[in-house]
Amino acid sequence: MQTFEERINELRWEVIQSVIEILRENKLLRLELSAELENPAFVIWHNPQEDVFYSTPVLSVYLEGDDIFAEVQDDDSLCRDTISTADGSLSNIDWLIGIRNDVIETIRLGQNGN
Numbered sequence: 001m002q003t004f005e006e007r008i009n010e011l012r013w014e015v016i017q018s019v020i021e022i023l024r025e026n027k028l029l030r031l032e033l034s035a036e037l038e039n040p041a042f043v044i045w046h047n048p049q050e051d052v053f054y055s056t057p058v059l060s061v062y063l064e065g066d067d068i069f070a071e072v073q074d075d076d077s078l079c080r081d082t083i084s085t086a087d088g089s090l091s092n093i094d095w096l097i098g099i100r101n102d103v104i105e106t107i108r109l110g111q112n113g114n
Contacts, residue, residue, distance in 0.1 A: 008093060015096040016085055019061070019068055022103055030062035034106040041098025045072055045089065047079050054079065058099055070099060 002010070023031060033040070040057035047054065054074040062069050067086040073079065083089035090096070 012091065012093050012096060015093065015100055016066075016068055019096070019100045019103055020063060020066065022100070022107070023061070023063055026107055030060060031103060031106060032060045033058055033102050034109045036109055037102055037105055039098075039101075041095055041102050043070065043072060043083060043090070043092070043095045043099075045081055045083050047074075047077075047081065050077075050079070052077075052079075058102065061099060061103060068096075068099070 023029065037057075042055050042057050044053055044055050046052070054072070054077075056072050056074055058070045059073055060071045062071075064084075064086070067084055068090060069082050069084040069086070070090055071080065071082050073081075085091065085096075090099075
């Protein structure tokens with residue numbers, strides 16, 4: 001029987017693979033997320049130079065191998081960074097589900113000419 005942690009890790013892996021599949025099925029290695037998203041995914045990230053944490057929406061998503069990278073920017077400070085599944089900075093299951101939803105919505109908006 002799987003532990004609770006093992007089940008969460010398995011679900012996390014499934015969501016990551018789903019995002020990768022959606023992007024690849026649409027022949028995309030990179031996707032700028034729409035500014036028209038109904039409920040954009042917010043993530044928390046850290047700027048170590050200033051020792052500041054930010055909560056911002058994801059601007060774009062791209063793939064490198066079997067890892068997802070998300071570009072983020074704080075609009076007030078213009079501080080920009082990339083978080084990823086490769087280094088564990090993008091591992092929160094809620095964020096990953098939100099990013100998956102944003103990818104799907106952005107693709108749908110693009111197909112509708114918006």
